[in-house]
Amino acid sequence: MILEHALLPVRPGREAAFETAMAEALPIIRRQPGCLRAEVSRCVEQASTYLLLAEWDSVEAHEDGFRRSEDYQEWRALLHHFYDPFPTVLHFEPRELSLD
Amino acid sequence: MILEHALLPVRPGREAAFETAMAEALPIIRRQPGCLRAEVSRCVEQASTYLLLAEWDSVEAHEDGFRRSEDYQEWRALLHHFYDPFPTVLHFEPRELSLD
Numbered sequence: 001m002i003l004e005h006a007l008l009p010v011r012p013g014r015e016a017a018f019e020t021a022m023a024e025a026l027p028i029i030r031r032q033p034g035c036l037r038a039e040v041s042r043c044v045e046q047a048s049t050y051l052l053l054a055e056w057d058s059v060e061a062h063e064d065g066f067r068r069s070e071d072y073q074e075w076r077a078l079l080h081h082f083y084d085p086f087p088t089v090l091h092f093e094p095r096e097l098s099l100d
Numbered sequence: 101m102i103l104e105h106a107l108l109p110v111r112p113g114r115e116a117a118f119e120t121a122m123a124e125a126l127p128i129i130r131r132q133p134g135c136l137r138a139e140v141s142r143c144v145e146q147a148s149t150y151l152l153l154a155e156w157d158s159v160e161a162h163e164d165g166f167r168r169s170e171d172y173q174e175w176r177a178l179l180h181h182f183y184d185p186f187p188t189v190l191h192f193e194p195r196e197l198s199l200d
Contacts, residue, residue, distance in 0.1 A: 023197035041192035092141035097123035
């Protein structure tokens with residue numbers, strides 16, 4: 001499993017419109033092959049910052065699958081105009097850390 | 101539920117030692133009152149960057165509870181010397197976004 005991570009800086013004053021657009025966009029990402037889960041949360045300390053976390057089977061499922069799909073064009077049209085600056089997307093690999 | 105979020109920039113070359121220390125530190129945070137879950141993952145694109153995500157009952161459980169506890173002194177001694185720069189910790193509130 002790979003975790004897609006993006007801190008989303010939404011233009012101040014556009015938060016409600018962004019949430020409406022994201023409500024439309026989340027089913028698009030969730031239905032992608034290899035997408036296990038996608039959730040959005042809102043920052044307590046910086047109310048215009050949101051966090052997108054999506055679990056994928058692999059980085060390829062996200063980058064080669066979703067990003068090259070027609071669905072991605074819809075995702076992009078719904079969301080990208082809300083961001084300033086444009087977010088950096090990173091991937092994280094869970095670490096099973098134990099003392100054994 | 102509140103999500104504690106921190107991107108952890110570990111000094112390059114110290115990743116293995118950090119992971120050993122984090123294996124010792126995770127049980128400390130997980131046993132705090134109000135801590136529901138704590139996970140660490142490692143960035144694919146920037147191998148010295150880790151992501152800490154911890155679920156808490158409330159911001160207060162984290163900030164007034166854990167951060168003022170003796171356990172926090174142990175957490176700090178184990179981990180803080182690995183970071184450069186020191187991480188920014190933020191809290192996020194999950195949004196149930198739907199079109200209904």
